[in-house]
Amino acid sequence: MTPDQQPRPAGKFTWRMLATVVGGQALVIFFGALTSRGLDPDQAPVVAGLTPFVLLCALAVLALLAAGLMRRPFGPALGWVVQVLSILSGVFVPMMFLVGAIFAVLYGYCQRLGRRIEREQSARALTEQES
Numbered sequence: 001m002t003p004d005q006q007p008r009p010a011g012k013f014t015w016r017m018l019a020t021v022v023g024g025q026a027l028v029i030f031f032g033a034l035t036s037r038g039l040d041p042d043q044a045p046v047v048a049g050l051t052p053f054v055l056l057c058a059l060a061v062l063a064l065l066a067a068g069l070m071r072r073p074f075g076p077a078l079g080w081v082v083q084v085l086s087i088l089s090g091v092f093v094p095m096m097f098l099v100g101a102i103f104a105v106l107y108g109y110c111q112r113l114g115r116r117i118e119r120e121q122s123a124r125a126l127t128e129q130e131s
């Protein structure tokens with residue numbers, strides 16, 4: 001078997017898909033932050049003296065961080081934290097309830113699909129090694 005035919009490391013396909021979803025979500029969350037600022041330019045602090053704009057920007061940064069850490073063992077769990085916080089951000093921008101739910105479903109689907117594809121790739125690689 002040549003080096004270019006070696007099977008991929010376990011989890012590589014899944015973490016790439018999940019990182020793509022959460023990375024795209026970070027952009028959408030940032031647009032939600034801009035929307036919150038546009039809807040209420042004189043925002044009052046809501047949590048620890050922070051405005052909804054600042055909180056949503058921090059969530060967007062957390063999503064980017066989660067995308068970058070997706071290959072770590074705690075990466076997928078951090079991605080789920082981003083999903084929950086994204087849904088909860090609907091308190092500030094009501095449309096974020098729907099956007100967060102859509103991304104959570106997409107994240108869960110990609111996690112499930114990635115695992116299935118990796119199992120199939122492992123089985124195929126094992127079959128190729130045996131023959």
